[in-house]
Amino acid sequence: MRKIILGFDQKKAMEDNLELKDLVLLRFIVDGINDKWLLKKEIDGEVFYWVKMSAILETYPVIDLKTKDSIRRRLKVLVEKGYLKYKLYFSGGKYTFYNITNLTKELCIFNGGYSKDRKNKNLKGNKFNKKEFPPRNKVSLDNIDENSIKEVVDYLNFKIGANYKSSSNGTITYITTLIDEGFSINDFKCVIDKKYKEWAKTPYEKYLRPSTLFKKQNFEEYLNQKENHEILTPDYEAFDEF
Template identity: 45%
Template sequence: MKKSILGFDQEKALKMGLELKDLIILRAVKDLIESNALIKREIDGQEFYWIKTRVILEAYPMLDIKTSASVRRRLKKLVDRGLLTYKLVKENGTFTFYNKTNLLDKLFVYNERLDLACKKVTDSKENKGNNKEAGDCDSNIRTNNNNKKHNNKKNKYKKDFAREVINYLNLALKTKYRENSKESLNKIGALVEEGFTLEDFKTVINKKKKDWSGTPYEKYLRPSTLFRKSNFEEYLNQVETKKKTVYKSVYKEADLSDWDD
């Protein structure tokens, strides 16, 4: 059985009684929350995000789900499984707010560090400096094969990891950068080798989006700049300027008359 599907651990998902439709909706909610494109609200000391069921219906017509009520039933199932938290807000209408949980992050396999995803294979050094004995050649062949398998697995992981980063970038910035761009794969792969995690990439994307959007620097919201090795750590540790958000004004300005809850 393949380890992951849509980035989630397939074996764990099956044990939780989740169907493919559940995972598609869960991935959509996860990506929306992490895109920083949603209305956010603090409720009982915790952050929640307004999820519109219509967005999910329009984004995934192949789900063959016809109504918002059906989407809400699937979301309730994900809440019951402990993957999402939920709050209902009644202010000039009824609105559903969600957030992801630690259990969801554990279900998402690409949150693991590269050194946890790949087993290290090292050359045997037992006979270093000694004369080769019978069987040494066979041992070397096995070691080389193991190294080759390890490198193939490592490269595949880095490619999958890079695709996750590019998908997140495209979702956050509404861009269409190619997942298989050699330049992007190389830049992201080099940063992965340095030990940076998926959350680090998302943090950089979110910080620079907030910092550069609507400015002359907006044109630099691209992989070649954001993932440049000489810049990345500086972007990651950049101190954000906190901005107060007045949610009442957000509701007044938004036309909610034809939005699903």
């Protein structure tokens, strides 16, 4: 029997009846903490990390946990076994934060990200390929300006006749990231006005949405776009990435 599996002590895992899917979940959280792509927050004097269930589903479909609720139930088991601790945090929505315990640290053969651990001689020849979880924009929940986000989303909804939620995690991240970059509420309204004027009542109209308008790599370009009153033929292939 191999001593190491996913960077954990396999014998200890078996003694505590941990399944492979449990180790995958722990690996996700350990790597997220050490590689600093899980959002960190101090709650009641303790440090916790936001674990988004959909991110686990997308990153590890192989573990055969099909829903967010199934992930939550499995994490609850790890909490009950003492490998995780958790807190619920309410801020325009309910967020679940977790952290590892000393029991998890004892289970780890090494604490670094698994991609780096492949250099370790104990993993020589290991064919496990981790699907890397892409780094996310780090947005502190403490820095969220809920009034500004609501003003931007309300303006977009009014302009296009939609009902986007200012409490949506994705929308919060898009808008807060841009505010942190120094963009103002008037900049958001300017982009909304420009793209509405250009795209309304055209096949582009479906892209009048937060994920396109407020995407960091799009926003500054839209803001500085000179208004062109000529009617142009749309290049639909340009939108394949959205």
